[in-house]
Structure formats: C-alpha cells, structure tokens
Amino acid sequence: MPARYRFILAILVLGGLVTGPFLVTSTLVWMEMNPGQRAQLKELIVPHLPMGALLTALGFALGLAVVRTLFRQYVQGLLRMAEHLRLMLGANRDFRVSVEDGPPEVQQVARAINDLAAQRDALMADVEAQIARAKASVEEEKNRLAALMSELAQAVVVCNLDGRILLYNNRARLEFHALAQGPTSVASGALIGLGRSIFSIIDKSRLAHAEETIRRRLERGLSANVAHFITTTASGQFLRVQMVPVLAPGEPEGGARPMTGYVLTVENITRSLEQENARNRALLELTQGNRAALGNMRAAIETLQDYPDMQASERERFIQVVAEEVGRMSRQLEATAQRFADATKTRWPLEDVSADDLIKAAQRRIEALFALPSKIEALEDNLWVRADSFALIFAMTFLAGRLVDHYEIRELRFRGLSEGQLAYLDLIWSGHAMSSETFYGWEQENMQVGQEHSPVSLREVLDRHGGEIWYQREKAAHRAYFRFVLPLAQAVPEAAQLPASAQEGRPEYYDFDLFNFQAAGVDLDRNLMDMAYTVFDTETTGLEPAKGDEIIQIGAARIVNGRLLRQEFFDQLVDPQRPLRPESIPIHGITEEMLRGKPSIDVVLPAFHAFCNETVLVAHNAAFDMRFLQLKEARTGVKFSQPVLDTLLLSAVIHPHQESHRLDVIAERLGVRIVGRHNALGDAYATGEVFLKMIPLLAEKGIHTLRQALEASQKTYFARVKY
Amino acid sequence: MTHKILIVDDEPNIVLSLEFLMKREGFQVAVAADGEAALEQVRAFDPDLVLLDVMMPKKSGYEVCEILRADPARSAMKIVMLTAKGRDMEVAKGLGLGADAYVTKPFSNKALLAEIKQLLGEG
Numbered sequence: 001m002p003a004r005y006r007f008i009l010a011i012l013v014l015g016g017l018v019t020g021p022f023l024v025t026s027t028l029v030w031m032e033m034n035p036g037q038r039a040q041l042k043e044l045i046v047p048h049l050p051m052g053a054l055l056t057a058l059g060f061a062l063g064l065a066v067v068r069t070l071f072r073q074y075v076q077g078l079l080r081m082a083e084h085l086r087l088m089l090g091a092n093r094d095f096r097v098s099v100e101d102g103p104p105e106v107q108q109v110a111r112a113i114n115d116l117a118a119q120r121d122a123l124m125a126d127v128e129a130q131i132a133r134a135k136a137s138v139e140e141e142k143n144r145l146a147a148l149m150s151e152l153a154q155a156v157v158v159c160n161l162d163g164r165i166l167l168y169n170n171r172a173r174l175e176f177h178a179l180a181q182g183p184t185s186v187a188s189g190a191l192i193g194l195g196r197s198i199f200s201i202i203d204k205s206r207l208a209h210a211e212e213t214i215r216r217r218l219e220r221g222l223s224a225n226v227a228h229f230i231t232t233t234a235s236g237q238f239l240r241v242q243m244v245p246v247l248a249p250g251e252p253e254g255g256a257r258p259m260t261g262y263v264l265t266v267e268n269i270t271r272s273l274e275q276e277n278a279r280n281r282a283l284l285e286l287t288q289g290n291r292a293a294l295g296n297m298r299a300a301i302e303t304l305q306d307y308p309d310m311q312a313s314e315r316e317r318f319i320q321v322v323a324e325e326v327g328r329m330s331r332q333l334e335a336t337a338q339r340f341a342d343a344t345k346t347r348w349p350l351e352d353v354s355a356d357d358l359i360k361a362a363q364r365r366i367e368a369l370f371a372l373p374s375k376i377e378a379l380e381d382n383l384w385v386r387a388d389s390f391a392l393i394f395a396m397t398f399l400a401g402r403l404v405d406h407y408e409i410r411e412l413r414f415r416g417l418s419e420g421q422l423a424y425l426d427l428i429w430s431g432h433a434m435s436s437e438t439f440y441g442w443e444q445e446n447m448q449v450g451q452e453h454s455p456v457s458l459r460e461v462l463d464r465h466g467g468e469i470w471y472q473r474e475k476a477a478h479r480a481y482f483r484f485v486l487p488l489a490q491a492v493p494e495a496a497q498l499p500a501s502a503q504e505g506r507p508e509y510y511d512f513d514l515f516n517f518q519a520a521g522v523d524l525d526r527n528l529m530d531m532a533y534t535v536f537d538t539e540t541t542g543l544e545p546a547k548g549d550e551i552i553q554i555g556a557a558r559i560v561n562g563r564l565l566r567q568e569f570f571d572q573l574v575d576p577q578r579p580l581r582p583e584s585i586p587i588h589g590i591t592e593e594m595l596r597g598k599p600s601i602d603v604v605l606p607a608f609h610a611f612c613n614e615t616v617l618v619a620h621n622a623a624f625d626m627r628f629l630q631l632k633e634a635r636t637g638v639k640f641s642q643p644v645l646d647t648l649l650l651s652a653v654i655h656p657h658q659e660s661h662r663l664d665v666i667a668e669r670l671g672v673r674i675v676g677r678h679n680a681l682g683d684a685y686a687t688g689e690v691f692l693k694m695i696p697l698l699a700e701k702g703i704h705t706l707r708q709a710l711e712a713s714q715k716t717y718f719a720r721v722k723y
Numbered sequence: 724m725t726h727k728i729l730i731v732d733d734e735p736n737i738v739l740s741l742e743f744l745m746k747r748e749g750f751q752v753a754v755a756a757d758g759e760a761a762l763e764q765v766r767a768f769d770p771d772l773v774l775l776d777v778m779m780p781k782k783s784g785y786e787v788c789e790i791l792r793a794d795p796a797r798s799a800m801k802i803v804m805l806t807a808k809g810r811d812m813e814v815a816k817g818l819g820l821g822a823d824a825y826v827t828k829p830f831s832n833k834a835l836l837a838e839i840k841q842l843l844g845e846g
Contacts, residue, residue, distance in 0.1 A: 291807035292734065295828025299740035302832040307747055314743070321736045422815060436789045468812040470785070470819055473793075483819060485812055 003075050010071070014063045018056055077102045081110065088117055093124075158246070160261040163198045163207065173567075175268060176201055193568045195532050195560040196614075198264070202241060205452065206231045209390045210243045215259060216357065218245070228351060229390060230269070232455055237270045282336045289332050293325045300325075350465065352489040355383040355416040355425060362396040366412065369397065369450055370404045374412040377428065383416050384489040385423045391461045392484070394454055398447040399427055399482055407432045415481070423488045428474075428481040439471045524643070524707040528695050531706060533559040533645075534615040535688035536570070536608075537680045538625045539588040542581050545628045550576035551601055552590055554608055555680030557688055558615065562695070564688040570611045571681045573598045589679070602636050605629070609638045616706060620663045620687045622646035643706060647690050649713035654697045656716070666690055726843050727751040729770035731761040731787065732805070733779045737828075741774060744832055758782025762790060770800065772843060775822070777806035777813070785820055792821035801842040805830070 033041065081097055088095045096117065097110040145167075149156055155172035159165055176192040192201065199207070210227035217225050227243045242265045247257040300321040304310075310318075356379060363374045403409045407429070415426040447454040447461075462469050468485040523531075536556035542549035556570040573590065575598045585591060619625045622644045633639050651661040655669070667674050667686055670693040674686040703709050728750045730741045738754055745752045753768040755761040759781045765773065773791070777784035788802055801824075804817040809827040817825040824838050 287809070288807045291809060291828045292737075295807065295830060296734060296736040296740070298829040299737055299744070299832055303740050303743055306832065307743075310743075317739060318743075321739055325736060419815075420811070422811060433793075436786055436793075440786065466810075466812065468816045470816050471789075472819060485815055 003071075003079065006075070007067075007071050010067050011064060014067055015060060018060045018063060022052075022056070073103050073106065077106050081106070081113075085113065093121065155266040157192070157198060157264045157266065158261060159198050159264065161211075161259070163204065165192060165194055165196050165198055166261065168192055168194075172266065175266060193558055193560070194565060200613075201233065202239065202264070202266075203231050206241075206390060207243070209393075210241070211245075211259070211262065212361075213389070214243065214245050214262075218259070229388070230273075237268055238273045240267045240269045241265070285332065286336050290329055293329045293332070297322050297325045350386040350388055350487075352384050353387050353389045355379065355385055355423065358385070358387065358389055358392060359414045359416060359425065361389070362393045362400075363414065365393060365397045366400045370401060372400060372404055372409070372412055374400075374414065377413040377415045379414070379416040380418055383418055383423060385425070385486040386489040387465060387486055388461075391454075391456070391464070392486075394447060394449060394452075395458050395461050396425075396427060396484075397449045398454075398458065399442070401449055402442055403427075403429055406438070407434065418488055421488050423486045425484040425486065426481040427484075428479055430477070430479040433473060433480060434471065436471065443469070524710070525705050527704055528698065528706060528709060529562050532561075532615045533618045533688075533691070534612040535559060535564070535618040535684045535691060536612075536625065537619060537683035537687060538628060539590060539680050540584075540628060541576050541578065542584055543624075545631050548578065549628075550574075550578060551628050552576050552580070552595060553588065553680040554604060555682070555684040556608065556611060557681070557684050559618070559688055559692065562692065564685065564692060566685065569681060569684075570608060572604050572607070574604050575600050601632055605632055605636045605638045609640065612640065612642065615642065617642055617644045618647065618687060618691050619644070620647045620683070620690075622648075643710060645691070645706075645709060646713060647687055647694065649716050650691070650694050650698065650709065652716040653703070653709075653712045654694060654701065663687065663690070670694070725749055725751050726772065726845070727753070727768060727770040728839070729753050729755060729761065729764050729768055729773045731755045731758075731764075731773060731779070731784070732776040733757055734776070737776075740832075744836070748836060758784070758787045761787050765791065765797070765800075772801040772803065772839060774803050774805050774839075777804060777808050777817070785816065788817070788820045788822055803835075803839065803842070805835075 030038065030041075084095060084097050088097075096114050099107050099110045099114065101107070102110070149167070149169040152169055152171060155175040156167075156169045157165055157172050158167035173192055206229055210229055213227045214225050225245055228241070229243075230238055230240050232238055244263045244265075245259045246261040246263060248260045249257075300318045304315065304318050359376060359379065363376075366372055366374055400412055403412070409429040409431055411429065413428040415424070415428060417424045417426075443459045444457055446457050456464075458469065462484070465486055467487065469482060471480065471482055473480045534556050535558075536554060538551045538555075539553040540549050540551050551574050553573050554570065555572075558565045558568045573595055575595050577600055580590070580592055580595075617626075617640065623646065626640070626644060629640050647663070647666065648661045651658070651666045655661075658669070663683065663686060664674060666672075667690055670690055672686065672689040672693060674682070698704075698709060698712075701712070703712050728745050730738055730745070730752060731754075732738050732741070733756050738756075742752055742754060753764050753770065755764045757780045761773070761775070761779075762782075764770075775784045775787060779787075782790075784804055784806065788804065791797055791800065791802060802822045804822040804825045805828065806813070806817075806825075807828045814825045814827075823842055826835060826838065
C-alpha cells in the first residue's frame with residue numbers, strides 16, 4: 001500500500017478514535033432510557049453540544065498534526081533515504097546520506113549506513129588495487145613471453161585442444177603467409193590468427209594422432225612427451241611439426257596431469273625434402289643402374305675368360321657388350337654427379353614405435369570403422385620398429401577395409417615377428433585367395449579409409465619406410481596374409497618418471513586464461529564481447545553497384561575476445577576492370593596506375609571470404625558494402641552468409657537523438673582517433689575501434705547478444721531507409 | 724637328361740652372356756624379354772629353372788614369381804631371381820614370394836652356375 005493511502009487511513013482511524021467512544025457511550029445510554037428521561041437529557045445536553053463539537057474538532061486537529069509530523073519524519077524520511085541508498089549502490093558511490101535530518105533514531109540509522117558505505121569503499125578500493133596489481137603482473141608475463149616468442153627463429157603456435165590458435169609468433173605468421181597459396185597470399189596472415197582453427201593449415205587427423213601418441217606416452221610415464229610428424233599442406237608443401245603438450249597446472253590427480261593444449265613448432269621442409277629426394281634418386285640410380293651394367297660386364301668378361309675357345313664373331317659380341325656397358329656406366333656416373341647436390345640430410349621422420357602399440361591402434365581403428373573382429377595371433381616381446389605410425393596405421397586400416405569390401409572377411413589376425421634386422425607385421429585372414437593383379441592395384445592407388453583420403457599410396461608409404469609389402473598364401477591353413485617388412489628399431493626401455501625437481505625447472509607461461517578461450521563459430525545468443533568479428537571497408541569506383549561500379553580496395557581486420565587485432569589484417573587493391581571515375585580519385589586516392597596488375601575481384605573475393613570465416617561481419621553503412629559483395633555472389637560462387645552488424649545502425653540505436661551518424665562524427669563522439677581515413681584498411685580499423693566502444697554502451701541499453709543487436713538495428717529509423 | 728632353363732631379362736647384354744654360358748654348360752635354353760613373354764614361355768617351354776630379373780616391363784619379376792608359385796602343377800620348377808635390387812627388403816620379398824634363390828648383380832658366373840646346378844640336383 002503506498003504511503004499516501006496509509007496516511008489517509010491513519011487519519012480516518014484517528015477521527016474514529018476521537019469521536020467514537022463518546023458516540024458509542026451516548027448511544028448505549030440513550031437506548032437504556034425511557035422516553036421521559038430522554039426528553040430530560042435532550043434539554044440538558046443540546047445547549048452544550050457546540051462546545052463539545054468544537055473541543056472534539058480541536059482534539060482531532062491536534063492528533064492530525066502529530067500523525068503528520070510522525071509520518072513525515074519516519075515514513076517519508078526513510079523513503080528518501082532509501083532512494084539515496086540506491087544512488088550509493090549504483091550510480092554514485094561517493095554519495096552519503098545526510099545525518100542532520102530527521103529524528104535521532106533515523107539519524108543513527110543514517111550514521112550506521114554511512115559507516116557501512118565507508119567500509120565497503122575501503123574494501124572495494126583494496127580489491128581494485130589487487131586486481132590492478134594482478135593484471136599488471138599478468139601483462140608483464142605476457143609481454144615477456146611475447147618477447148621470447150618473437151625472438152625465436154622457429155615458427156611457434158600454441159593451440160587449445162579444439163585446435164584454436166591461442167598464441168603465435170612472428171615467424172609463424174611469415175611461414176604460414178608464405179604457405180598461403182594463390183589468392184589467399186594477398187592477405188597478410190589470412191590463414192593464421194588468434195581464435196582461428198589450426199586445422200585449416202595442418203591436417204586435423206594428423207594432429208589428433210600426434211595428440212593421442214602424446215597422451216599414450218603420458219599414461220605410460222615416458223619422459224619424452226614429444227610427437228613429431230611431417231604433413232603436407234593443401235598447396236603441396238611439406239611441414240615438419242613438433243608437438244609438445246601443455247599440461248594443466250597444479251598437482252597431478254592420480255597419475256598424469258591432463259593435457260589442455262599443445263605447442264607446435266613448425267618448419268617448412270619442402271625444399272630440403274626435395275633435395276633429399278633428388279639425392280636418394282641419384283643414389284639409387286648409381287647403385288642399381290651400375291649394378292646392372294656391372295653385372296652385364298662381369299658376366300661377359302668371365303665368359304670370355306672361361307671359354308677361350310669361342311669363335312671370333314662371338315668374342316666380338318662379348319667385347320661389344322663390355323664396351324657398351326662401360327660407356328653406359330660412365331654416362332650415368334657423370335649425370336648423377338651433376339645432379340648430386342650438397343643437400344643436407346633430411347629424412348622422413350620415423351619414430352621408434354612399439355609393434356604392440358601400432359597393432360593395437362590399428363585394431364581399434366579397424367574394429368571401430370568396419371566392425372571387424374580382430375585378434376593378435378602372435379607378437380614377439382619388445383618388438384619395436386622405425387615407422388611413421390600414422391601412415392602405417394592408415395595403411396593397415398586401408399587394407400582391412402579393402403578386404404572387408406572385396407572378400408567379406410569375417411576376422412582379421414595380426415602377427416608380429418622379427419628376423420635379423422627386419423620386423424614382419426602380418427595381416428592374416430582366411431578365405432578367398434586374391435589375385436596378385438588386384439593387390440598390385442591396391443598398392444599403387446592413393447589410399448582411402450571411409451571418407452578419409454590419403455595423398456599417398458601404400459607403395460609410397462612403404463618406400464618412405466624403406467620397407468616392403470607383399471601378399472602371401474598359407475595354403476595348408478587356407479589362409480593368406482599381407483606382410484609388412486619394416487626396419488627394426490632398438491627397443492626403447494620404459495623411462496622412469498622424471499623426478500619432481502626436474503619438472504619444476506621449467507617456467508610456466510601459460511597461466512593466463514588463454515586456454516579457456518572459445519571461439520566456436522557464430523552463435524546468435526552469445527555475448528557480443530565474446531565473439532570474433534571481421535571489421536571491413538571497401539573503396540569503390542562509385543556509389544552505384546547496380547550501374548557497374550566496382551570494388552577497388554578491401555581492407556579488413558579481426559576482433560577477437562574484445563581486442564582489435566591490427567596485425568591480422570586484409571588489405572588488397574582490386575582491378576575493377578573498368579576505368580575509374582576521375583571525380584572519385586581525390587576521395588580514395590587510388591589511381592589507375594596503382595590498380596594495374598592487381599588481381600580481379602574473382603580472385604580476391606574467395607580470399608576475403610576465407611579471411612572472414614567463422615566471424616561476424618562489421619562495417620559502417622554495411623548495406624552499401626554488402627550490396628557490392630552480394631552482386632558478385634553469382635559470378636564468384638562466394639556467399640557471405642554470416643550475420644552483419646552495421647556501426648551506423650548501432651550508433652542510431654545508442655544515440656537516437658543525434659543528427660549525424662557518419663563514421664568520423666561517431667568516432668569523435670566516442671573519443672576514437674582516426675588515422676588514414678578513406679583508405680579501406682584505415683576505415684576498417686576506425687570502424688573496429690568504434691564498434692568496440694559501442695559494445696558497453698549497447699549493454700547499458702540491455703543489448704547483450706548478437707541477436708539483440710541485430711533486432712535493435714533493424715528497428716531503427718535508418719534501417720528502414722533502403723540504400 | 725638335359726635340364727631346361729628359361730632366361731627372363733629385358734637387357735640383351737646380360738642375356739647374351741647368360742645364354743652363352745648356359746648353352747655351353749649343356750642346358751637347353753629359352754629367352755623371354757618381359758614378364759608376360761616369360762609366362763608364355765613357361766607354358767610353351769616348360770623349364771626346370773627360371774632365371775628371373777625383377778625390373779622388367781609389363782610384369783615385374785615379383786609378379787611373375789607369384790603367378791608361377793600359385794600354380795601347384797609347377798611346384799617343382801626352380802626360380803632364381805637375378806636382379807640389381809640388392810637391399811635386404813627386396814631379397815626378403817623375393818624369397819617370401821617363393822623364389823628358391825636370389826642373386827644380386829653383379830654376380831660371378833661360377834657362383835651362379837654352382838647355385839643353378841645345386842638347385843637342379845646336378846652339383
């Protein structure tokens with residue numbers, strides 16, 4: 001009940017109290033009297049009634065005054081104080097309740113409240129100081145790490161278990177930039193970026209396999225928790241990758257500490273691998289080629305020696321053979337010597353793997369993929385091979401899949417043996433015999449398991465291992481098997497757990513929150529602050545895309561985790577394939593000459609699309625830029641389907657009563673300094689800064705999520721004006 | 724009874740020596756220059772022993788060996804692989820596929836003859 005009604009009620013009750021007892025008494029007395037007594041009483045009372053009424057009214061007025069004073073002091077005073085308290089809680093922390101007003105009790109309450117507020121302020125100041133100190137130390141650690149990383153000559157990338165890039169150094173940026181093929185090379189660091197997925201650069205299954213290998217080693221307590229592998233990129237480059245796990249900080253709970261991410265050091269070894277291959281080829285030609293020539297000569301010469309009685313014509317032919325072969329050998333030697341470069345020795349990295357691990361991993365995959373039961377028939381103890389375990393397991397799985405598809409085998413058995421320096425891994429099945437042609441076919445084609453395609457064939461995998469494979473029958477047992485022959489490795493003894501003191505020595509630079517970072521896709525209901533954005537701007541030949549105006553420049557940068565990443569930018573001039581309008585040149589400052597030889601929009605748009613992958617687009621007056629992009633959809637096949645936020649509309653949402661929502665005006669309003677306007681990248685940066693300032697202002701309006709921001713934008717006046 | 728030897732090699736320069744050698748040693752000799760010709764000659768000539776080169780056009784020596792060994796009627800036929808591929812792996816593969824001997828080029832005529840004679844039970 002509002003205070004006003006309670007006041008009126010109090011007045012009514014007071015009125016009742018002042019008049020009530022008298023009236024009730026009089027009525028009771030009146031009822032008990034006989035008519036004679038009543039007439040007598042009337043005569044007696046009536047002359048005194050005005051005085052009685054006056055006194056009653058006086059009493060009532062007095063009571064009213066008292067109630068009113070009390071009400072003002074206690075009820076209204078407290079209400080006022082409550083408002084002040086709200087103010088202290090929210091908008092103005094420094095506000096204090098007045099202790100002079102009101103009755104002593106209220107003053108005491110006010111004093112207590114002010115004391116509480118003072119205590120709160122002291123606590124808050126303390127907390128803030130602590131946060132500031134912690135922030136500063138984190139910042140310092142970060143800087144130290146950044147400095148350390150940027151000094152490294154190796155490309156380093158840190159990822160969480162989802163493959164999101166959390167950290168990378170300059171070398172990695174350069175390395176991957178060089179890797180980017182074709183159109184994407186127009187964008188600086190288009191492939192690598194914070195929050196982006198490493199899987200676009202390095203094959204996901206290879207990384208998963210390396211991760212699995214490390215996990216297995218951690219479980220076994222092996223000290224070398226590093227995995228190496230070589231992988232090929234989409235552009236056919238070879239990368240040598242080393243993976244080191246990042247373990248969860250703190251004490252291990254019952255065994256190994258869980259892995260929370262990994263550090264990759266990446267090296268492009270395409271060149272050295274090519275050199276190595278050339279060298280190997282040369283070596284092979286020298287040995288095998290010369291073996292044959294030498295064999296021919298030796299046979300001929302020995303024949304000449306052993307059969308001196310041969311006819312002259314026969315002798316002539318044998319001498320001819322020797323002469324020919326000597327010539328052939330010389331030529332071969334010469335050719336090889338020329339090609340033999342001083343390449344550094346690079347080899348396909350083979351690791352020492354226990355055959356047990358290898359076979360069990362293959363078993364798991366085969367059982368999972370084909371529901372094919374399998375069993376280990378025989379396995380030598382401590383059998384270790386030198387192998388690229390990923391490729392080898394893939395090869396085994398591939399063969400198993402083929403057997404299932406073509407021969408409907410019902411069980412697969414494994415066998416691991418050694419002989420001399422060679423290890424034999426056999427895949428055994430019973431049933432139909434296969435033709436050797438079929439197997440030679442399988443050997444040569446690129447392997448495939450389910451949806452996974454391998455760029456190499458079984459033959460190539462074995463060549464890399466310096467191994468062999470063949471198909472053999474065990475007729476007596478009505479069985480057949482594939483035999484993998486691999487070089488034997490020295491058995492690796494299980495290493496003892498490292499002493500705790502050795503593990504302490506390593507500095508831990510990963511205690512900032514990076515590992516909790518998530519940037520999975522575009523979710524409309526996520527907080528605006530937590531999303532990844534691409535802010536972009538275009539320069540065009542004119543304002544009318546429908547009439548043939550074209551994009552001549554695209555500039556873009558990324559926002560991840562509330563930070564504008566200026567180093568992850570896209571900046572590209574585009575040949576519009578039509579003349580510029582002379583009047584537009586002063587605006588954007590781009591001349592015909594600057595555009596000569598630049599790629600056309602057909603090439604640039606797919607690259608830009610890749611740059612925007614998994615982000616929300618942000619632009620100022622986005623409708624204009626989007627129209628240019630959309631007009632090209634049909635021709636380039638590139639569709640920008642992600643949500644788009646427009647800083648012009650958002651500005652109208654935040655400040656509906658402002659007249660201008662031009663980018664420079666908004667920037668000034670929000671205190672953002674713009675450098676290099678009317679350059680697409682400069683404008684994109686400015687838009688990004690402005691957008692970041694807008695996020696908290698939108699939150700004040702109750703707009704927290706992307707969906708809310710899009711809805712609010714749509715409702716603004718500006719949105720209804722079609723461009 | 725003279726034993727029959729089939730020489731399978733695509734290099735005439737080695738065939739010349741081998742053919743001369745085997746004839747002089749009193750064997751009956753036939754020659755094939757590639758894998759498919761070798762299979763035909765095996766049918767036509769029915770040799771007791773095949774000298775088989777590994778690297779040949781059409782069908783490799785490995786393939787020929789495998790096909791020959793798959794035929795139970797010819798289980799008595801000896802196969803000697805004669806090749807410039809001299810790594811352990813290839814030797815293991817040749818023997819694994821059923822060759823009776825694996826001789827790496829260059830070889831000594833005497834040693835080869837001794838091997839052949841032993842396989843044919845002449846030595």
